[in-house]
Amino acid sequence: MADGSELPFRDAVDAALAQFLAQRRAELAALGPELDGFLDAAGEFVRGGKRLRPRFCRAGWLAAGGDPDDPGLPVAAAAWEWLQASALVHDDLMDASDTRRGRPSVHRAAEAAHRDAGLTGSASEHGASYAILLGDLMLSWADEQLRASGLDTVWRALPFLDRCRAEVVAGQYLDVVAQTRELVTPEQAMQVVRYKTAKYTVERPLHVGAALAGGDEALTEALTAVALPLGAAFQLRDDVLGVFGDPVRTGKPAGDDLREGKRTLLVARTHELADDAGRTLLHRLLGSQDGIDTLRDLIVSCGALSSVEEDIVRLQGEAEAAVDRLPRAGREALHRLVDDAVHRSR
Numbered sequence: 001m002a003d004g005s006e007l008p009f010r011d012a013v014d015a016a017l018a019q020f021l022a023q024r025r026a027e028l029a030a031l032g033p034e035l036d037g038f039l040d041a042a043g044e045f046v047r048g049g050k051r052l053r054p055r056f057c058r059a060g061w062l063a064a065g066g067d068p069d070d071p072g073l074p075v076a077a078a079a080w081e082w083l084q085a086s087a088l089v090h091d092d093l094m095d096a097s098d099t100r101r102g103r104p105s106v107h108r109a110a111e112a113a114h115r116d117a118g119l120t121g122s123a124s125e126h127g128a129s130y131a132i133l134l135g136d137l138m139l140s141w142a143d144e145q146l147r148a149s150g151l152d153t154v155w156r157a158l159p160f161l162d163r164c165r166a167e168v169v170a171g172q173y174l175d176v177v178a179q180t181r182e183l184v185t186p187e188q189a190m191q192v193v194r195y196k197t198a199k200y201t202v203e204r205p206l207h208v209g210a211a212l213a214g215g216d217e218a219l220t221e222a223l224t225a226v227a228l229p230l231g232a233a234f235q236l237r238d239d240v241l242g243v244f245g246d247p248v249r250t251g252k253p254a255g256d257d258l259r260e261g262k263r264t265l266l267v268a269r270t271h272e273l274a275d276d277a278g279r280t281l282l283h284r285l286l287g288s289q290d291g292i293d294t295l296r297d298l299i300v301s302c303g304a305l306s307s308v309e310e311d312i313v314r315l316q317g318e319a320e321a322a323v324d325r326l327p328r329a330g331r332e333a334l335h336r337l338v339d340d341a342v343h344r345s346r
Helices: 008-029 031-046 050-063 071-078 079-095 106-116 123-147 153-177 188-214 217-242 256-260 266-271 276-284 290-299 304-323 329-342
Strands: none
Touching: 008 031, 008 050, 008 071, 008 079, 008 276, 031 079, 031 106, 031 217, 050 071, 050 079, 050 188, 050 329, 071 079, 071 256, 071 290, 079 123, 079 153, 079 188, 079 266, 106 153, 123 153, 123 329, 153 188, 188 217, 188 266, 217 256, 217 266, 217 276, 217 290, 217 304, 217 329, 256 290, 266 276, 266 290, 266 304, 290 304, 304 329
16 A cells, blocks of 8 residues: 555555444344345445545554554554434434435435335334434444454553543534524634534544554544544534535535524624624524525625635644644644645635
8 A cells, every 4th residue: 555645545545444344234133134224324425535534543553653544554544434424414403404425315225215114103203213223333343443453552542432422422512502593603603613523524534544653642532632633624624515506416405504504604703703693594594494694695795705715824823833843754634634624615
């Protein structure tokens, strides 16, 4: 596996996920065929994608001097795909999202299958139960996948994964609380960003990779200096795409975040920068099925979009400066990842 290309690494992560799922399927086979579709849904959810979090794990490993060809690394890094899948399945359920990646979300697909088969009971309750259980299963698999790597340094990495799981739940709860408020401040919106996304997308994968390769506390702190601004920039780009993205690319309906009433930094800035008439419009239309185009126009005209774009540029610059202070081994991979995380259309 050449260090100059990440494609072989991504292929190895794919293979690690497939092998892990096959082993879990064999272990659960005695429970009967009812689980087949359930396990198929888990495998489908982690199929494809940019493997961004495993790649950050790899970058942390390289920064700590790890061997880029160690076969245990992609097996360990694949753990992040299960953790992300768990978070997304639960997130879609909490947001009542109909789609994910251009297909029905897990709870909607299970709901439709229940209804189509004419089964007894509530189809919507079945879909919700299905999503909760599938998300829980995949979250437990993140730990198992990491330990399946066989690396003798797994014990060093487990505390970072443990903290990450708690941080994801805490961040999700902060997001739930934000939706109960008429508005949130930019500072509150960024706190949700930090804990719901930045830490599990960038910081903790970097930490786990570095720990697996024997990195010390100084390196962990240096990686945090990269991760926090980069993770924030990643989520702010996600927020912009949630309002202005192409549904063909994002796999979500246009303006879905506005329809769901998400209290993002984009919304907080709109409230901050708009005039009284604009604020009244924002409060009336946010979270409704109507007025998406009107809200988009408001976000642009009041300067909120350009303000958030300026934040993204600033945060990217902070991350790149922090990358330049890292050991040479990790710089190339991380500079490439900074660009991929910020300049994307989905």
